[in-house]
Amino acid sequence: MNALRSGIIGKIASAISAGRAGESPRAMSATIFFYIVRETLFSFFIMFLFFFAAFFINNILLMAQDILTRQVPFHQVAMLMLFSIPQVIALSAPFASLVGTLMTIGRLTTDNEILVMLSSGLSYKNVFAPAVVVGLAVSVGAFFANDVLMPVGSLEFRRLYRQILVSTPALEMASNSVIRFRDTVIVTGDVVGDAIGNVLVFDRTGDGERRVILAGTAALTDDGRDGLSLDMTRAFVHSSREITREDYDYASASMLRYWVPQEDIIQHMMSITPREMTSLDVYREIQRQRANLALRIADRQNRVTSAALALEETLRAGPASGDWNRRSAQLAALEREVQTLDNVRRDRTLALYRLELNNKFSLPFGALSFVFLAVAIGLMVKKNGGQVGLVLGLIISIGYWALMLGGQVMGQRMGTSPFWSMWTPNAIVLGLGSILAVLKVFVR
Secondary structure (H helix, E strand, O other): OHHHHHHHHHHHHHHHHHHHOOOOOOOOOHHHHHHHHHHHHHHHHHHHHHHHHHHHHHHHHHHHHHHHOOOOOHHHHHHHHHHHHHHHHHHHHHHHHHHHHHHHHHHHHHOOHHHHHHHOOOOOHHHHHHHHHHHHHHHHHHHHHHHHHHHHHHHHHHHHHHHHHHHOHHHHOOOOOEEEOOOEEEEOOOEEOOEEEEEEEEEEOOOOEEEEEEEEEEEEEEOHHHOEEEEEEEEEEEEEEOOOOOOEEEEEEEEEEEEEOHHHHHHHHHOOOHHHOOHHHHHHHHHHHHHHHHHHHHHHHHHHHHHHHHHHHHHHHHHHOOOHHHHHHHHHHHHHHHHHHHHHHOOHHHHHHHHHHHHHHHOOOHHHHHHHHHHHHHHHOOOOHHHHHHHHHHHHHHHHHHHHHHHHHHHHHOOOOHHHHHHHHHHHHHHHHHHHHHHHHHOO
């Protein structure tokens, strides 16, 4: 091993000496550039396989195991796994870039190859430049997988899953789960075979009536082209109008059949989320939703103005007005309109699309942000650079993933800026890497 390292160092020294014969003292060396690129790509490939296996097993194989237990043909399960691969690639590439770069630079540092370069008059840009090139290439590849391959794979996944669901309806009914169809939400308890315990159904009828249905047990039945049916026992039904909630009906029955039409199932499976769209499609949808939101806000502002004017007229007229006794109701109506306007302005759907648009860029190009941090930390490693780089890379990956999830939660639930929710982890990594790089290069 020592002889091999000495040979590598000698090769670098020879390349540096040859390069310095016709170059300025601190110029780039093409030999060293491609050598570091090759080493970084090799480490990246190894770590990509590691992260790919981890995400694949966690996200795909567990899903496949659950589907196989429902007697779904193996070839259909294999196709589902194939269509899910682009998502795994998009997740694995940035983290593999981080750990691979850390391992490579850490090994070069502890093997004194970086020291030989610097002693021969070359600068740190001979280390940063190839790492940045690899990081940029990985970012572009991850973006292509995330923005082009994943939407196509997701659409094919949904089409195939719809076919499987129509032929195997029990697939959607898992224990203690929530299933959403078009106007129906079904909450299940324990599921054993086709028998479901403690079923709760929320739905809305065609004439605007809201219903809540509770049942002790239910049996799932596939009725072919008609859809699915739940044969409920010990059922209780509560129904009310959406406008006049005080006017309601209730009933109980020892047996009750509840239908879920096939068109509702198909629509549920074919609805496209922003994650399954390209960035251009998401951007266009955001523009369309913004235009619609502006119209809705203007309409609600007019309603608030009308309610405020009605209340003002009543108060100005005083007790002599016939509407004086309605002033409390008018005030309550004004407060409801103001609250509704506030809810419309905080359009959650638009926020989700903006989050996803930023996420389509922030996660793939996280690989480029990782480069500066990985190189700076790798240059500081004193011994066992490869092993230390692996451990530190995994720790940083976990922290970055936690920041990404935290940003998504804050953007969805707290209304924070979608841009900062998704780009803050990259900004932190890039800022920390830049500071460490400056300290290493200029404060030595």
